[in-house]
Amino acid sequence: MTTGTGELGSTPSEMNPLETMMWRAEVDPRLRSPVIILDLLDTAPDWDRVVASHEWATRFVPRLRERVLEPWGDWGTPAWVPDPDFALPNHLGREKVTCAGGWRELLDLAASMALTPFDRERPPWEARIVTGLEGGRAAYILKVHHSVADGLGLVQILRMLHSGVREHTDHPDHPEPDRHGPSRWGLTVTQAARAVVGVPTRAAGVVSAGAGLLGRLVTRPLATVSDGSAFLGSALRAAVGPVVPRSPLLRGRSLERRFEALDVDLGALKAAGRAAGGSLNDAYLAALLGGMRRYHRRFGAIPEHLAMGMPVNTRDRDDPVGGNHWAGTRFAAPLGDADPVARIRHVREVVRRTTGERVVDGLGLIAPLLAVLPPPLLALIQGGATSANDLQASNVRGMTGPAYLAGAQIVRSYAFAPLPGGATMITLTSHGDTCCVAVTLDPAAITDPDAFVEDLRAGFDEVLALAPAR
Structure with missing residues (x-):
């Protein structure tokens, strides 16, 4: 299985079955899977620093520059491939509420973002800085498709955007990820070829497992049947x-x-x-x-x-x-x-x-x-x-110490799950x-x-x- 690039971004390029389910089930709009992170900030962050931190994070975690590619006819597994047209302004923006916005207005804004479907031809995430809140406060709203990361995975990504100090610190250099990936037809052919090549290996595995089970049935028939029954019962209760x-x-x-x-x-x-x-x-x-x-x-x-x-x-x-x-x-x-x-x-x-x-x-x-x-x-x-x-x-361990975004302290952080x-x-x-x-x-x-x-x-x-x- 191929992998992406980047030390912390090296993840399998193909979606796992759980991520595939979350991605494809969205043909029913009730099953959309956006995760909304809402950070309340003590002041407005420096916009240039916000842009720089996101630019660096998308280089360090290439998944943030990748879109989902479906095989031809959906015959196969969706894969993460580089977006050749990736542009940060398509994903990062800012707005100011028209009057001194309160907590209710901010929650409603975040909820409205959750209701808007992702552009499925681009990396499925977007972020927004909101200013003009009561008391001079601001907010950071990050919207990510659940197939990109779970709660703990998002906390890991957010740690790259956040700092432990209010002052500016330089990020280490990191090259821009590759912008080239397979075509839909190329992905289909690759997956089909791999499936054919893997048939002998899978068949050998089935034969080996069957032989092992047969051997246990001969030597320990009661224990094997009891163990299998317990496993099946547990699997049914879980499923x-x-x-x-x-x-x-x-x-x-x-x-x-x-x-x-x-x-x-x-x-x-x-x-x-x-x-x-x-x-x-x-x-x-x-x-x-x-x-x-x-x-x-x-x-x-x-x-x-x-x-x-x-x-x-x-x-x-x-x-x-x-x-x-x-x-x-x-x-x-x-x-x-x-x-x-x-x-x-x-x-x-x-x-x-x-x-x-x-x-x-x-x-x-x-x-x-x-x-x-x-x-x-x-x-x-x-x-x-x-x-x-x-x-x-759900219960997710978040930040344990002070955290800042481009000079603004994060005073609260809420994770609204789908x-x-x-x-x-x-x-x-x-x-x-x-x-x-x-x-x-x-x-x-x-x-x-x-x-x-x-x-x-x-x-x-x-x-x-x-x-x-x-």
Whole structure:
């Protein structure tokens, strides 16, 4: 498999099955996969330094100068190839709000960017500096297609754009990446040839595996059958997940998106988790479920469980910058616990049981099969699965120390993840001593966003109350 150029940008040029699914499923606009990073800055950054840092980052991570090329007739795997016409102004811009813009205006601007599809003939990312906010503040909004990188991959890329000091520092020289790549026909021929050449190797592998299985059946028949049955059962549970009825309150779905955000003390949330015998993630999930419980109680009955999805990080230290390295899990999240301590312990056990399965990455198992389907059929299957989730949650470790963008300090950083047909996606990103909680919701499902945010805050407050006084 060929690779791109650049020390930190050396990634396989072909999309993996998971990235292929996210890219091709967008024939259904509900399944678009933009990730929006919203950084709140204490002042307007220096524009020339912003341009220089992005120019350098696109040289150091060639993926940012690559577009997606589909083989002829979609027979094969999409590949990342250099964009021969790459021009930074097509991806980086700035604007000033007409009057002293507040937080709501900024969130709405970011949400409007998420609703606009990418130009699929160019590298799928764009960034914008927004000035004119209240108090002389500014913002940096980065929009990236999920196929480029997952949450941790984006944090890695952002570290290249950010600095640990406010003063200007020179970037090391790095040559401009290659602008030449294969044509659509050339990619098709290459993949077809590789598939034909690989047939003997794959056949030998199947024969070898079959011989090994036959040998184990002869020497250890009961153990082999039992082991195979356990593996199959775990794989089915991971791939299919529990059958949880969709909440009647959250049934609506639309193409609209609304962004909300709130801040939580990182140390207090960790302490609350420990006080109840859990972790930061357990406390975070329990707070979300507490908010969901309150929102349901506000408008009607509280279901015993909620269909919930959560990605699990599978990234290794040696994995290159960017890319996607995660496993998707799905479980029945408990809403019946009124006591936050009981809820933390309950959700901890549910997550431990789910992530402790012999096979965790059920999506990874079936992704190679789904990725080769015609895009409309892929979107139908994928949308049917993800739209069943009433809540999706993610927890990403962000910046631990002070961070600056072209002379402006980043005081908050929120990661709004895509919402592929579900009711709401909530992401926690740590930033210094603060948890920045970014909420992407479908207003057709969450019909009273203000009430939902109020209930979400109350869910965090009841969990944070468990933390010992500091």
